[in-house]
Amino acid sequence: MRLIFLGDIVGRSGREGVLRHLPMLRDRLKPDFIVVNGENAAGGFGITEKIAQELFAAGVDCVTLGNHAWDQKELLSQIDRMPQLVRPINFPDGTPGRGYTVLPAKNGRHKVLVINAMGRVFMDPLDDPFPPVEKVLRIHQLGGARMGPAGVDAVIMDFHGEASSEKMIMGHILDGRASLVVGTHCHVPTADLQILNGGTAYQTDAGMCGDYDTVIGMKKEAAIHKMLRKIPGERYSPGENDATVTVCGVFVETDDRTGHAKRAEPIRIGGRLGQSIPTLA
Template identity: 60%
Template sequence: MRFLYLGDIVGRSGRKLALEQVPLLRDQLRLDFVVANGENAAAGFGITEKIAQELFAAGVDVITTGNHVWDQKETLGYINSEKRLIRPINFPKGTPGMGAGVFELSRGRKALIINAMGRIFMDPLDDPFACVEAELSKHRLGVTVQFILVDIHGEATSEKMAMGHFCDGRVSLVVGSHSHVPTADAQILDGGTAYQTDAGMCGDYNSVIGMDKAEPLQRFTRKIATARFTPALGPATLCGVFVETDDKTGLARRIEPLRLGARLHEHLPTG
């Protein structure tokens, strides 16, 4: 099977390119399933129901999130009714929404999508490793589900790498989000799990991690906040990870980065 994961969609530029390209990529790469991290889709902070529905209509099957999931307050009101929008699994018990979900594919196949958030330099949530372990204990790759993805949303590369090895042989793909910079370490781990430390963002790379450069530079050089961060609005680059799995085991046969758009060196997986 063929899957595409898109890194953090940042603001209008990232949304526009994702909405344009996802339908084309589904056809060109013969994709079975598309997951995108949408936590920065609404002006760089959170996601709205309208934006989520636009992404679903364009061919995104599931939207993951992260530390900005609650920045748009309306999310609290609809996340329980929209099972295709998930938040990190290690939020405390009683938090609205779900941190994982099983989704139907064609021919009776199923995909388990898990969203977790790291704790190093991040909010002190519950243990992401224990929460992922509890979810994996309910499923068996290649038997009860044919694909398992873990989106580990975090700052520290070490924590994301540890999650990759922790899940190796038990999931199809572990991919990092949040850093907004694509890493050059796409690989298949010893146990057959595809891994990349960070998928990068879908947004304007003529920026500071997707934000207009002026305010971040002001804060770094003068330690003074003079305005809100706002997304850069120039031409975007779409960044993500393509994975092809073995139909019988659900483990990875191939992983390739995807970069498509204005600024970074393009890399499009072969069909």
């Protein structure tokens, strides 16, 4: 299978960048499944049902969230009707939505498990993310139908967190049981994309889809003012310079029998960071 994961979409410019480049990525890479993190898609804070549906209409199969999941309050009453929209699995019991989902791939033959979890180091206090992830993976094992009726052909794990060490621990714990473990939240793509010993593709942070002439997607003037003056100033708002928007993510090819990664390459498309656009062999 061919999988695409795109990092945190930040604001209008990030959304438009993704929608602009997705047709080329779909034509060039023929992906069977596309995941994006959309937790900053609505003005930099949360996501709306309308934005989620725009992404689904463009060919995105699943949208993951994070610590800004509920910044758009209306989503609390909308998320349960969108199985393709996944919030962190370690939110407290009774939280609307779901922390994982199993969806069909575009080829109609394969099933993909997507899990979203949130780290706890330097983040909001939440339940321990590791036990619920383990519980899901005991039910939906990687390896397709040979693992039983609940078996899946690919597992994509979005670990939304601040600390690189916590993300790496999740990667090593899931090595061999996931196709891809990728971090989000930091909005800066890391250079450690690799295939771990057990066959799991791993990157500490996918980076963002947004304006990189900013401070992690937000206009730099307000962020600089707050850092230097230590007093409230202009409200943070996403950068809007389309010329410096870059779409960042990961492309993974898996072995159809095992679901393990056999190829992993970074995606960086746009006007700011060095370009990296995979091609099919």
